[in-house]
Amino acid sequence: MQELEHNTGKFPLNAIRSTIEQREVMTPALLSALQEAADAPADLDRDPSPMLHMYAMYLLAQFREQAAYPLLVKFFSTPGEISLNVTGDLVTEDLSRILASVCTDDLQPIKQMIEDPAVNEYVRSACLKTFVVLVANDKLLRESAVDYFRSLFQGKLGREPDFIWSALISRSCDLYPEELLNDIEQAYDDGLVDLWTIRIEDVQRALAEDKKVALDTFRQHQGRLIEDTVAEMRWWACFTEDNNVSATEYSTNTGHSHVKRTKIGRNDPCPCGSGKKYKKCCLQ
Numbered sequence: 001m002q003e004l005e006h007n008t009g010k011f012p013l014n015a016i017r018s019t020i021e022q023r024e025v026m027t028p029a030l031l032s033a034l035q036e037a038a039d040a041p042a043d044l045d046r047d048p049s050p051m052l053h054m055y056a057m058y059l060l061a062q063f064r065e066q067a068a069y070p071l072l073v074k075f076f077s078t079p080g081e082i083s084l085n086v087t088g089d090l091v092t093e094d095l096s097r098i099l100a101s102v103c104t105d106d107l108q109p110i111k112q113m114i115e116d117p118a119v120n121e122y123v124r125s126a127c128l129k130t131f132v133v134l135v136a137n138d139k140l141l142r143e144s145a146v147d148y149f150r151s152l153f154q155g156k157l158g159r160e161p162d163f164i165w166s167a168l169i170s171r172s173c174d175l176y177p178e179e180l181l182n183d184i185e186q187a188y189d190d191g192l193v194d195l196w197t198i199r200i201e202d203v204q205r206a207l208a209e210d211k212k213v214a215l216d217t218f219r220q221h222q223g224r225l226i227e228d229t230v231a232e233m234r235w236w237a238c239f240t241e242d243n244n245v246s247a248t249e250y251s252t253n254t255g256h257s258h259v260k261r262t263k264i265g266r267n268d269p270c271p272c273g274s275g276k277k278y279k280k281c282c283l284q
Contacts (some may be wrong), residue, residue: 001029011239015225016055016230023063030056031067038075044086054087058094058233061101061226068102073109076126079118091122096230097130098135101225103130111148114164115156129222131208132174136215136223146179153183159190166197171199172217173206174222174272176214181207 003015019026037044037053044050053075060068076083076095084091090098099110113119114127124181131148134140149172157164165187172180187193188200226232234236 001033001052004052004055005050006047007051007238009030009240011234011236012252013230013234016059016233019055019059020062020229027060027065031065031071034060034068034071034075038071041075041082041086045082050086054090055229055233057087057090057098058226058229060097062229064101066102066104069099069104070109072099072102073092073113074088076123077113077116077119079120081120083120084122090237091120091126094226095123095126096133096225097224099127099130100133100139103134107131107134117158117162117164118267121163121167124164124172128164128167128171129174132171132218133223133225135175136219137225142175142215145175149175149180150183153180159192161192161194162199163210165192166194169193169203170198173203173215174218176209176211177203177206178211188253 004010004019019030033052034056037056044053057068059073076091087095089141103110110127110130114124116124131140131145135142135145149168152168157168169177169184169187172184177184184203185200
């Protein structure tokens with residue numbers, strides 16, 4: 001646990017492997033760490049290099065530990081950007097997969113985060129993506145996800161321009177948006193969607209694909225559950241010391257390849273040259 005507490009610049013491979021080997025013993029300790037993070041996220045924000053809460057999220061997801069579900073919901077329901085500040089790019093890259101790995105059949109807590117405008121916009125977007133991950137892994141009927149998305153289009157979201165509308169349309173495209181096309185077109189007609197993020201032409205391209213192929217592609221590239229914490233985290237750019245990993249690429253046992261790179265900050269200028277912040281442009 002001491003080795004997992006902070007980032008030392010080196011991925012704690014042996015400590016992670018030992019935690020996995022001693023899953024039954026370590027799970028309560030990981031849950032306790034996640035509980036502390038959920039109870040006082042501001043304390044993490046004052047710590048210069050906290051890591052235990054993130055190791056706990058991935059490990060508990062790998063363990064399919066459903067007791068982590070309400071703790072994750074509490075932590076990521078914190079208003080503002082604090083949950084992003086203390087988890088880096090975890091929210092935009094893997095929160096949907098982590099939630100899908102630990103959630104129960106009761107998806108109401110995730111729905112509440114989606115529908116609460118006080119929750120961070122990127123957390124809400126990740127929660128939407130959780131529905132697609134569940135569908136891709138046969139843990140939720142596609143029809144159930146489509147029905148819920150339809151309810152968002154038709155009244156559960158405020159009808160004012162907001163990033164959540166762009167996220168909702170993007171996730172609808174992941175599901176194959178044929179049943180939602182009228183609602184999507186109405187959202188564009190009402191000026192609710194950021195055209196820098198997704199345009200109606202993108203929706204039309206999604207509709208031109210085969211439905212099964214679209215879902216299979218999503219699962220292959222974005223929709224796998226968390227299976228291997230080492231493969232998920234070892235390549236992170238914050239681990240700068242030699243860990244016997246290629247400097248350019250780490251190939252996981254799930255077939256993914258992760259390029260080790262310097263990540264663009266959410267508030268940095270978008271590299272596409274639009275003049276907008278990255279989080280308002282190409283991040284999605």
